[in-house]
Amino acid sequence: MTSHGDDVQGGEDRSGTGDRAAAKESPDVEVPAARERARAIPEAAVARLAVYLRVLSGFDEESVTTVSSEELAAAAGVNSAKLRKDLSYIGSYGTRGVGYEVSVLIGQIERTLGLTRKHSVAVVGIGNLGHALANYGGFPSRGFPVSALFDLDPDLDGVPVGGIPVRHVDDIVEVCQEREVTIGVIATPAQGAQEVCDRLVAGGVSCILNFAPVVLQVPDDVEVRKVDLAVEMQILSFHVARRQQDAATANGADLGPLDGAGPVPAEMDSVNGMVVRP
Amino acid sequence: MTSHGDDVQGGEDRSGTGDRAAAKESPDVEVPAARERARAIPEAAVARLAVYLRVLSGFDEESVTTVSSEELAAAAGVNSAKLRKDLSYIGSYGTRGVGYEVSVLIGQIERTLGLTRKHSVAVVGIGNLGHALANYGGFPSRGFPVSALFDLDPDLDGVPVGGIPVRHVDDIVEVCQEREVTIGVIATPAQGAQEVCDRLVAGGVSCILNFAPVVLQVPDDVEVRKVDLAVEMQILSFHVARRQQDAATANGADLGPLDGAGPVPAEMDSVNGMVVRP
């Protein structure tokens, strides 16, 4: 899957190597570890819960009151078993033989994702993308009011975009503290991104969504998610290439026992999308 | 990784259950499976390769000719062992005791990702986001020339955005075929997305980058990647909530053996970010 989900930044590195030895020594005292693990919903599951929430909202608008895991899974584009397991992480809110009540599920997912508390958002870098983000209707409607905009350009200072006046990046720390911004969105070019990031952190922002094509350095207690459009494209490009190659191999000689030995692809030369061998 | 990367859509469902039995029967004839697997670079590795490529381009511009896995890994924000393993998927292009030659690595990664062939891109939905994408400098500079724009609004028909005239969505099939568009970007609202998607597919587009908050239905031979900004936000929100909870538990009663039995979090009620128990 396109794990996009699999991103590079934001990886949790605290491996459990340390307590393994301890657990082996006294198998009963796993409680603290289990406790920590209980709250630990797999990263991938969290991403999917957000998707389920969106789908459920759709059902709710159509006045659907009950869904089965099968229906919901189909609508969300996942396996029903996976869906049930994902939902089981947040508790047992289904009725066997019936399904899940839409409203209950929405409430519980929102609670789990921390959406009961509104998070105010700051967008830095009011270029094309920043404009788009500032005007993006999806944020406020989902509980993410954009409450501050920043840009380096002094000409933009005070100019309202999407109803919110743009401030200079020098004011980031001050404004973020004042408005209790919890999520910062970096939509600047690569150069300024780290500097902006540092200021956001200084302003008390604990989560950053980064559109700039750089790997940000942040303290451990700050969470970064990265969206890199060029990377997304390149991943797609890879799949095109793989498909073309597959098609080419399927047409030509199908089973070449000659190269059955090792990992092949490094030795192949792809020219114009055709596979060529010496 | 926060598998931001982990996305939901685009999951490969062709599981290998079928050939497992076959392999058991005659252990030597794993060749076709191995063959297919040989070309299969792990999804997560592909995403990282794209990141390495960007970092390497940076080095190249600074006229750095050689990098060690350690340096490159640090710049890309990953473990050096992981980096070496990722690079090993595309072949052995390093020199032991020295490192990797930047230019060679760039060339090989580009080849692997299929960037030797230019992919022309079509953007559908010229709203705020579409504008941003049409003007996004990152695409052409990385080998993704935007060669067509579409919108539903007849008033936009013919209006140039970022130097390219916008066409009506009715022309999608025709134009995509004519210009051999391989990647379609959907930046429309949710309603129109599936319809647009169908047309892109009819126009021969095999890869779609979807910004609309819907799960697209596509044939098996079309690859979809989804970028959902609201979902990204919600994932961040989850991490804020988790952190606050952690902090709260760390301060208050640390070890409550009472609830050591089962999965706890479903039973907890979070009000205003504080953990409350009955």
Added chain:
DNA sequence: GCGACTTTGTGCCTGTGTTCACAAGCGGTT
């Protein structure tokens, strides 16, 4: 030329995420 040092490439092991398959449980029906 030889030895010491450096860095790659990879085998192995651990942990995480996914899938399967089935028991447990609930509602409706007779």
Added chain:
DNA sequence: AACCGCTTGTGAACACAGGCACAAAGTCGC
């Protein structure tokens, strides 16, 4: 009230990804 069909929730098996640690293989200095 007992049965039957349907759907959830989860235990167990499996595949995948990550990280360590080390042998292989090269360079540099002498």
